[in-house]
Amino acid sequence: MIRDDALDALPVRDALPALHDALDGHGTAVLVAPPGTGKTTLVPLALAGLLDEGGTARRVVVAEPRRIAARAAARRMAWLLGEETGANVGYTVRGERVAGPRTRVEVVTTGVLVQRLQRDPELAGVDVVLLDECHERHLDADTAAAFLWDVRRTLRPELRLVAASATTDAEGWARLLGGAPVVEAHGASHPVDVVWAPPPRPVRPPHGLRVDPALLAHVASVVRRALAERTGDVLCFLPGVGEIERVAGQLGDLGEVEVLRVHGRAPAAVQDAVLTPGRRRRVVLATSVAESSLTVPGVRVVVDSGLAREPRVDHARGLSALTTVRASQASARQRAGRAGREAPGVVYRCWDQAEDGRLPRFPSPEIKVADLTAFALQAACWGDPDASGLALLDAPPGGAMAASRTVLAAVGAVDASGRASERGVRLARLGVHPRLGRALLDASARPADAGAVAEVVALLGEEVPREYGDDLAAALRAVRRAGRAENENAGSGRRGGRDGYPARWRSEVRRLRAAATAGAGTPAGGTRTGDGPGRGQDAGAPLSGDRLVGLVTALAFPERVARLDGGSYLMVSGTRAELPEDSALRGSPWIAVAVADRPAGFRHARVRLAAAVDEDVARLAAQALHEERDEVRWADGDVVARRVERLGAVELAVRPAAGADAGRIREALLDGLRQEGLGLLRWTADAETLRRRLAFLHHRLGEPWPAVDDGTLLARAEEWLEPELSRARRRADLARIDAGQALARLLPWASGEAARLDELAPERITVPSGSRIRLDYTDPAQPVLAVKLQEMFGLRETPAVAGVPVLVHLLSPAGRPAAVTADLASFWQDGYRAVRAELRGRYPRHPWPDDPATAEPTRHTNARLRRS
Structure with a gap:
């Protein structure tokens, strides 16, 4: 039975007539509706005709940026209809589908929608697509919007599109959707008071994945303060799972207060518990997944750490990872709004009010900062390799696209023109990053390895829990043990782990194994793993566990294969990286780096996750970068001619080379001069x-x-x-x-x-005494003539070269500076008397006439002058 009371209470209902009119007249619309108004739940039901008897039946697809939001939205809509999910309302996320032939509203993640569009660009049977939470600017959402507009413009003009968000660039989206009308819904929002709660002492700014423990301790203390000062549940925003666990540990036992954790890795049971009113007072520790789409009932207080996680890529070093940043002003407003969903509330902001105006206005669009390899492959499969014809709010950076095309070419996903190859299409449909797809297909060429390969790829496809360490082989053993423990707990009726990572990992392993079997074929370039690290083994025998982990990692990240070189590792790409002091991998001759970052102040990259490999695996994975050639270069202060075998920047073998080319020797000598x-x-x-x-x-x-x-x-x-x-x-x-x-x-x-x-810049000039004195050209603006004062007697004009008067340094009889002048006439008249008074008594044997301008110049003393 439809819950009319709950539906009638949703403010977005008043905007439905305008939305229907916009779609009937234009086919597209931008819906701007505050949190809690029902845009995610009521609007799709209305567009599908599920709320009115005899209403036009349409099939609606709702795209959400996150799995947790997709599940929650579908369950909420099914509840409003008085049904279970899978009937009129269903959902599909990666590895999970709950929908049937009667399903009229299907909630999917944006990633699933992109995959569906690639397989069926016409979206046969779909009447309306609603892109929810557009303001978050996730890359998959931007890609889906661009593809959908292309479909509507060229294939299906009757397809209706709605871009919906609580706070968005309405004008930008309207322009992108061909001048779509903007429909606004006004919610009955409740006031939210702001309490500024900065740390009592300065904390270090975040860098990489590191957050100052002092800030997390402060956040925990603010949660305790909020519990004491306010009523209702507390929702605390933190940047990641690690910070959630740390703050949960610092909160300790809160008595009757239940502590819940909500994030993308949380088990479905925990997610359901968060979205269901609790019997006890609750503290919900959440990442940004709780900023939008989800209504956490009972929340009256928000504690905001002011931090978020965004992807970043360092093209120069070939590194990409999540990094901790200051949350934007838009995110802070979204977070604060969670406290006013159901009643007046309060937000405690863990930063100073003076800092607020310095926060970025909006989160960075992923297309501007993230690794674009997967996007570039999707664009190539869509038939637009450089994405120039796609309707995007922000164009992809040229450098990022160029780097992505290099990776795609290396894994055989695109041809020389950038068009997707048959292998590229297969990689795009695997639902993982093209790097991981390459590893999945190539390492699974040996059937005996296929299951274990899928396990490793599933491990690499999602952030590995920190407690598993930085050794991928050890992490694989840990997740296998955790999976067995979960099965045992489930069999005995005990509650499983709160993280749910092993269950999700097992589900992804099953999906990947099926995908790899369907996509089996010859690896890029005709390389088979049996030709390299498996040589000498039975082609059907599986590789050892640790060796296979290293192989898969190296195939996914060939340019990050690294050899121990001194105290650090040198990657094939030329980037240096260091392992943590307590890493189990320390001392391994070779490693393949899966995750690394380079925090501010660090000389080298810092390895977060890697696998030990041997040289055979390194050679196989990075064979495209293998070369053997003669090198002539300037090294260690001289010309060095040698025969070098290398993997990129890593030298494998070196021996002297005879008969080096004269031209290359000449270039080496020139390089030596430059150095x-x-x-x-x-x-x-x-x-x-x-x-x-x-x-x-x-x-x-x-x-x-x-x-x-x-x-x-x-x-x-x-x-x-x-x-x-x-x-x-x-x-x-x-x-x-x-x-x-x-x-x-x-x-x-x-x-x-x-x-x-010699005329313009003589080496020497003749002075009045007859001496030829060397000029000093150290200062190119004015040469210097250093000469004994007595030798210049009788000269009224300063000597000049190339029209520039020289700077005369007049010396005492002992050769020490007595005066400096560029105007001799002025010196004889004004400066000479002081010099004469000072030096005449010290050098009585030398002439000191009253009128030097008319005196005879000399190189000699008075006695010699008398003799002569």
Whole structure:
């Protein structure tokens, strides 16, 4: 029996006429409805014609971003109709389908919808698709929306589309759906008070998956405070499962208060318990899955840690992982709204009010920050490899798409033009990341290994519980034990583990094994695992457990195969990584890294999950990066010629190479000059002087006088160092090249200006005493003439070179600086008297005339002058 009272209480009912009109007139609509108004539950039932006798019967597909939301929405709609799920309302999530021939409303995850569209682009039999929670901007949701619009535009103009969300970019979605009308529903929201509850002392910002334990301890204390100060259930938002477990442990025994955990990995029984009113007061520790779609009954208080998890990818290092970030302002509003679903409530925000305005306005769209390999494969299978023809709110970054196409080409999923190959289509339909699909198909080529391969791929396909450690082989043994324990508990009637991971893992293993059997074929490039690590074994005999774990991991992440090199591991990609101090994998000669990150302040990547492998497995998995070639390079301060076998950046074997090509030796020598500088050449005093003179002329006159700074000389090395460079073979040969003689080749000989070098920038000039004094061109702006003061008597004008007055350093008879001037006439008139008064008594044997401007210059003392 339909529960009319519950349906009538949902505020979105008032918006249904406008929604029907929009769909009848335009075929598309954007529905904006606050949380708790019934957009997820009442609207699909109304669109399917299930609420009115004689209403138009339609088949409606509702797409939710998460499995927990899909199940919950289907169960809620079935309850409103007075039915069990599987009748008029059903659901399909990965590995689970509860629906029948009578099902009119089917709730699916967006990932399932994308797969369905790839298999049947027309969505035969479906009349309406409702994309729920569009504001979350998950990649699958954006992909599904783009495909659906393509279908409506080209194949099925009668297909009706609704984009629905509590808070969304309504104008953007309306534009994306061809100018769709925007329908707004106004909910009877209850006021929510805000309590600012920052930590008493500063906490470290999150990085990678790490959250400061001090913040988590503070969150636990705020939960206790909320329980003491307020009534009703408490919903506490935390970034991940690990933080939920830590806070749960710190809450300890709360007496009559029940502590529940809700996240994507939670068992269905726990999820049901959270969504059902409790008999006792409850604290619900949740990830962002509880931000939208789900109504947790009884909640009057929200405690918000202010953190969330988002995917990030480091294309330069080939690493992708979830990372902890500050929650956006939009997410904070969504979370706070949970407290006002049923009555007035309060939100405790665990940050300072002054920080609130600095939070990002919205979460980052996944298409901007995530690994796009799976998206790129879906686009290629759809016939649009670069996604340029897809209707997307945000275009995928070019660099991310290029990196993704490289991965797809490596696993044989696309051809040279980027179009999906037959193998690519099969990979896209496996329902796992293309990397894992490659490993599943290739490692399952041996039938005896198929079951174990599916187990490893299922382990890699979802975040592995932290308590399983960082060794994948050990994690596999742990999940097998946990699965057996769950079976025993179920058989004895005892309650199973609260996490539910083993049960989900077993279900995924069954699905993957069936998919691998259906997709069996020759691996990419014709490689079979029996040709590599299995050689010497019976083709039907299974590989050992740990060896198989390593093989599957290496096939999924070939560029992350890594060899121990000193205290760290060098990946085939060139990235260095370190294992934790307590890792069971420490000391393994080779590993294949499944999960790694590089937190701020760390020199190398940090391994989170990996498997030990041997060199045979490494060679097989990364064979596309295997090469053997002669290398001539500058290393350890000299030219090194060698024959190198390598896997990417990892050197497997090295031996000396004879008869190296002269051109490659020349390039190595040039590289040595770039690395170590021009000091490798022989710089005599004359060479240094010539370089400084040329620098002065270039600064003063410009072309055709050449620049002679290090960068320019290195860039023109082949021009001025030939033919000596071509004859050189090693460092010692460079040391024999006279840099000055070579540098002379840069003089402007062709224009004839080279002949004026001594005129424009003389090495020495003659002073009044007759001495020829060397000029110092160290400062290219103004040469320096250092000369004894008595030798300049009688000279009224300062000497100049290339029109620049030199800077005269006037020296005492002992050769020490007495004065500096660029204007001799002024110095004789004003500065000389002070110098004469200071030095005449110290040097009485030297002349100190009253009028130096008219005195005779001399290099000698008074006594010698008298003798002469």
